[in-house]
Amino acid sequence: MKQLILPTILATLLFISGCTPKPSPQEKPKIDPSLPKVSVNGHINSMTSIAFEWKPSADTRVKGYYIYRSAPQDKEGKLSRHGTLSSRFISHYTDTGLSPNTTYVYRISAFNKKGQESEASKTYRVTTRPLLNSVSFFDSIGNLPRMAKLIWRPHDNASVKGYILERQTIENPEWKQIATILNRLQAEYIDYELEDNRVYKYRLRALTYQDIASTPSDLAKVVTKPLPKEVQGLKATHDQAKKIKISWKASEEKDLAYYNVYRSTSSSGSFDYYMKLHETSFFDMTEEDGFNYYYQVTAVDADDLESPKQSVAVQGNSLRKPMAPTLLDAKVKGKTATLTWKNNDKRTQTYTVLQTTKESWISSSTKKITGIKETFYTVPNLLPDTAYNFQVIAVDSHKIASEPTKAVDVLIATHK
Numbered sequence: 001m002k003q004l005i006l007p008t009i010l011a012t013l014l015f016i017s018g019c020t021p022k023p024s025p026q027e028k029p030k031i032d033p034s035l036p037k038v039s040v041n042g043h044i045n046s047m048t049s050i051a052f053e054w055k056p057s058a059d060t061r062v063k064g065y066y067i068y069r070s071a072p073q074d075k076e077g078k079l080s081r082h083g084t085l086s087s088r089f090i091s092h093y094t095d096t097g098l099s100p101n102t103t104y105v106y107r108i109s110a111f112n113k114k115g116q117e118s119e120a121s122k123t124y125r126v127t128t129r130p131l132l133n134s135v136s137f138f139d140s141i142g143n144l145p146r147m148a149k150l151i152w153r154p155h156d157n158a159s160v161k162g163y164i165l166e167r168q169t170i171e172n173p174e175w176k177q178i179a180t181i182l183n184r185l186q187a188e189y190i191d192y193e194l195e196d197n198r199v200y201k202y203r204l205r206a207l208t209y210q211d212i213a214s215t216p217s218d219l220a221k222v223v224t225k226p227l228p229k230e231v232q233g234l235k236a237t238h239d240q241a242k243k244i245k246i247s248w249k250a251s252e253e254k255d256l257a258y259y260n261v262y263r264s265t266s267s268s269g270s271f272d273y274y275m276k277l278h279e280t281s282f283f284d285m286t287e288e289d290g291f292n293y294y295y296q297v298t299a300v301d302a303d304d305l306e307s308p309k310q311s312v313a314v315q316g317n318s319l320r321k322p323m324a325p326t327l328l329d330a331k332v333k334g335k336t337a338t339l340t341w342k343n344n345d346k347r348t349q350t351y352t353v354l355q356t357t358k359e360s361w362i363s364s365s366t367k368k369i370t371g372i373k374e375t376f377y378t379v380p381n382l383l384p385d386t387a388y389n390f391q392v393i394a395v396d397s398h399k400i401a402s403e404p405t406k407a408v409d410v411l412i413a414t415h416k
Contacts, residue, residue: 029066029109035118038065038108047100047129047212052093054108054121062088062110066117069095070105079107100212101130132157132214138204140220145303148191148200148222155206160184164205164213167191169198180207196305197226228253228299228307236295236316240283241398244316246295247281255302262296267313271296289400290320322347322394325375327405330390335383337410340376341392345402348394353377354404358387370395382412 041053054065067083074080085093088110098104104127107120137153150165162182166175179189194200200222206214233249246261258278262271271294275282284293294313300306323345331338339353353369369377382388388411391404 029117030115031119032112032116033119035059035061035110035112035116037119038110038121040108040121040124043106043124043126045126045128047131047208048098048210049094049096050098050104050106050126050128051095052106052108052124054091056091057088057110059088059110061112062118063113064088064111065090065093066109066111067093067095068107068109068120072099072102072104077105079105098128100128103127132160132206132208132212134204134206134214134217135163138202138217138220140202140222142222143225145225145305146192146194146196148194148202148224149188150191150202150204150220150222151188152204152217154185154187157206158184159208159210160206160214161209162186162207164207165189165191166203166205166216168201168203175203194224196224198224200224225303225305227305228256228301230308230310231259231297231299234295234297234310234314236293236314238317239319241319241400242286242289244284244286244293244318245281246284246297246314246316248297250280251299251307253299253301257300257302257304260298260300260306262298262309264294264313265292267294267315269294271309271313284316286318288318290317292317319398319400321400322396322402324402324405325351325392325394327390327392327408330408330410332382332410332412335412336378336380337382337388337390337412338376338378339390339392339408341405343375343394345394345396347396348402349373349397350395351375351377352393352395352401353379354391354393355379356389356391356407357383358389382410384412384414387411 036057036059039055041055043050043052064084064086066081067085068079069082070077070079082095083093095104103125106124106126109120110118135152135155139151141149141151161184162180163186164177165179165181167178168175178191181189202220202222203216205216228251231248231251235247237245258276260276261274263274264271292315294315296309296313298307298309325344326342328340328342350370351372353372354366355369356364356366358364379390387409389407389409391407393404394402
């Protein structure tokens with residue numbers, strides 16, 4: 001092939017190719033042997049185009065040129081008229097929209113005003129260039145929180161304007177374009193909003209200024225950072241006065257930042273965020289006896305990834321009141337009344353007797369007799385013709401008092 005001398009080819013290729021719509025198939029050409037044969041200087045090719053140059057005819061009978069082509073999909077490799085150039089002064093032709101790495105066959109002839117053709121030029125078999133290779137280096141950085149970082153070496157071909165990034169997952173094996181990066185010198189991309197502890201695969205294609213995508217790069221595999229593991233050994237106490245102690249095993253996460261505590265008054269209710277802690281235990285204070293709370297605790301790492309909550313919340317409660325004693329009897333003798341009762345709780349340390357004196361139809365007064373250690377007590381110095389009632393309360397070592405027993409009424413008779 002002759003060396004192509006194309007001083008103006010780049011300026012004219014687009015113009016010429018745009019003026020050559022594909023004609024309908026032609027009958028067998030009528031040859032005029034006296035017409036000059038087209039002398040092709042040579043051709044050049046790209047991935048999707050092939051361009052020819054020839055010496056324009058000086059013969060005034062020539063009105064233009066026919067371009068014949070046979071493509072791989074053409075049956076039996078037969079050449080058919082592919083383009084018409086309607087001026088003898090035209091000396092360039094560009095065939096566009098071709099497939100990369102594909103061979104096409106061409107001939108060119110001149111024609112006169114009657115449509116008669118010269119003998120065809122030499123036959124040219126031209127193969128388009130293969131697709132541009134992708135970047136020479138493509139890799140990833142994994143174990144990141146809900147993201148993947150992709151890095152590559154910028155393409156050294158100046159015809160590249162950017163890159164197409166594609167992603168694949170196990171669930172969706174079809175490659176999906178996720179980004180177009182319009183800067184050849186760009187060397188990284190971060191894919192956000194990924195799922196935790198998931199496998200993702202990526203590949204990169206270079207994109208030319210003609211919007212031709214290169215072959216795909218090597219694959220880069222990423223596994224996103226997993227959530228911290230569930231907190232183990234969560235416990236809550238039931239025997240602390242006016243408080244609940246919650247504790248758990250320390251997380252084994254290397255980049256643990258802190259713990260989140262969630263609390264609810266119901267096992268099936270909504271758990272509200274309660275506090276952030278760096279320790280593995282705390283006391284939840286309450287003024288109520290026997291008050292229930294349900295707890296869940298999570299671990300949070302340095303990237304703010306939070307572990308799952310426990311599937312079953314842990315119940316804790318402050319120490320309940322001791323069980324009330326059972327008041328058995330109130331015997332009156334003279335100005336005294338002896339009360340006896342039964343203890344119902346092993347936590348009981350002492351008893352308190354509530355003595356209520358009815359002073360009138362509408363008023364009464366109550367006094368407490370505390371520190372009683374036996375299960376009976378004799379109330380002295382009761383007034384005659386006066387109505388009393390008595391109740392007994394159990395008290396434990398934390399000074400937590402039970403509910404009072406049912407009241408027993410006592411009436412001291414008039415002494416004569």
